[in-house]
Amino acid sequence: MFKDRHPVLIAAFWMVGALFSFMAMAVSGRELSADFTTYQILFFRSLLGVFLIGTLVAYSGWGQLRTNRVGGHLMRNIAHFGGQYGWFYALAFIPLAEVIAIEFTTPVWTALLAWMLLGERLTLPRLTALFFGIAGLLLILRPGLETLHPATLAILFGAVGYAMSYIQTKSLAATETPLCILFYMTLIQLPFGMIPSLIDWKTPELHTLPWILVVGVTAMSAHYCMARAFKLADATVVVPMDFMRLPLIALVGYLFYDEQIDLPVALGAGLMLAGNLINIRAEQRKAPLRSQALTALRSPE
Incomplete structure (x- = not known):
């Protein structure tokens, strides 16, 4: 069906799947928060993930799960579990759009942590992205004008957790397959959610089962769809599509939860998007130069 289509168009279809997955995951998380603790929601998510990813691994080969980097997987998933x-947690207490907007600060923290932990250079475009990102965050939070809800701080620290997990993923990707990383993600995080859940366990009732299924399936489908989109199109195409999550989730919050669309949140997210695009454009311009330099080094002349 899609073999004669332009790759960017196919990437757009995959991003539609990612956007709907993220929105469905946010709504299901909000609905489940009325009945379960955050730990129990994460336990259900990991439990379903083990079966879903395990099925894919069984189809593609169990050999890819052999690893000498258990410590790296553990570090990644401690950080990722904190982000999740x-x-x-924030979904239960603050507007959906604010959760997504603050989550978009993850590239800011990723750049800072890569500089501090990996020694990556903070180039002018990266510094520009950092400036726009922090300015956007301040516009969203408006410190001093409003009392910050603890859930706001939770998603802010969650974004830092996501950034740490992305750095560890970059390291693991050199030796591990994506399915290997995802399988250990669900397997390691399963007890992280299960053990605290047992302290205040609540048996799911029939009306919660569809939401549990949605949160488990969309947690996997969102990342799978984004990975397929990035494989087909440049980040300059995919990232703006991802930022469409904000107006879409704001619309969902308005229609289903009577949440008002906050202009500062939208403007702050716009600043983050602008900073990201500036940085991505600069990285793309450098890529051909690096390729030319490598070609020259390999040339027998």
């Missing part, structure tokens, strides 16, 4: 906890 902040995200799902």
Whole structure:
């Protein structure tokens, strides 16, 4: 069906799947928060994920799960679980659009952590992206004008957790397959959610089962769709599509939860998007130069 289509168009279809997955995951997380703790929601998510990813691994080969980097997987998933906890906790207390907008600060923290931990250079475009990102965050939070809800701080720290997990993922990707990383993600995070859940366990009732299924399936489908989109199109195409999550989730919040669309949140997210695009454009311009330099080094002349 899609073999004669332009790759960017196919990437757009995958991003539609990612956007709907993220929105469905946010709504299901909000609905489940009325009945379950955040730990229990994360436990259900990981439990379904183990079966879904396990099925894919069984189809593509169990050999890819052999690893000498258990410590790296553990570090990644401690950070990622913290990010997930902040995200799902915040869904219960603050507007959906604010959760997504603050989550978009993840590239800011990723650049800072890569500079501090990996020694990556903070180039002018990266510094520009940092400036726009922090300015956007301040516009969203408006410190001093309003009392910050603890859930706001939770998603802010969650974004830092996501950034730390992205850095560790970059390291793991050199030796591990994506399915290997995802499988250990669900397997390691399963007890992280299960053990605290047992302290205040609540048996799911029939009306919660569809939401549990949605949160488990969309958690996997969102990342799978984004990975397929990035494989087909440049980040300059995919990232603006991802930022469409904000107006879409704001519309969902308005229609289903009577949440008002906050102009400062939208403007702050716009600043973050502008900074990201400036940085991505600069990285793309450098890529051909690096390729030319490598070609020259390999040339026998």
